[in-house]
Amino acid sequence: xxxxxxxxxxxxxxxxxxxxxxxxxxxxxxxxxxxxxxxxxxxxxxxxxxxxxxxxxxxxxxxxxxxx
Numbered sequence: 001x002x003x004x005x006x007x008x009x010x011x012x013x014x015x016x017x018x019x020x021x022x023x024x025x026x027x028x029x030x031x032x033x034x035x036x037x038x039x040x041x042x043x044x045x046x047x048x049x050x051x052x053x054x055x056x057x058x059x060x061x062x063x064x065x066x067x068x
Contacts, residue, residue, distance in 0.1 A: 006062045008045035008055050012036075015044065015062065025061045029053050 006015055006022070012033050015022055026033045031051055033039045038047075044062070048055040 005066050006044065006059055008043065008048070008059050010044050012039040012042050012044060012047055019062070019066050021068075022062050022065050025058075025065050028061070029058060 006019065016026075016034060016039065023034055029051060031047055031053075033047060042050075044059060045055050047053075048058050
């Protein structure tokens with residue numbers, strides 16, 4: 001079993017900087033986090049809630065992008 005690298009409690013900017021391959025996942029969910037000032041302080045779970053996105057599915061897709 002592989003361990004999740006990205007969690008819902010991680011900062012958006014941290015995820016984007018550490019895992020640039022996740023940019024496409026943010027785009028898939030219509031989240032313009034790249035370059036957004038809020039990305040500096042919001043967490044993955046925060047942005048999922050704002051966009052009405054299931055956080056577990058979002059995190060799963062982010063981790064899938066990292067593992068592929």
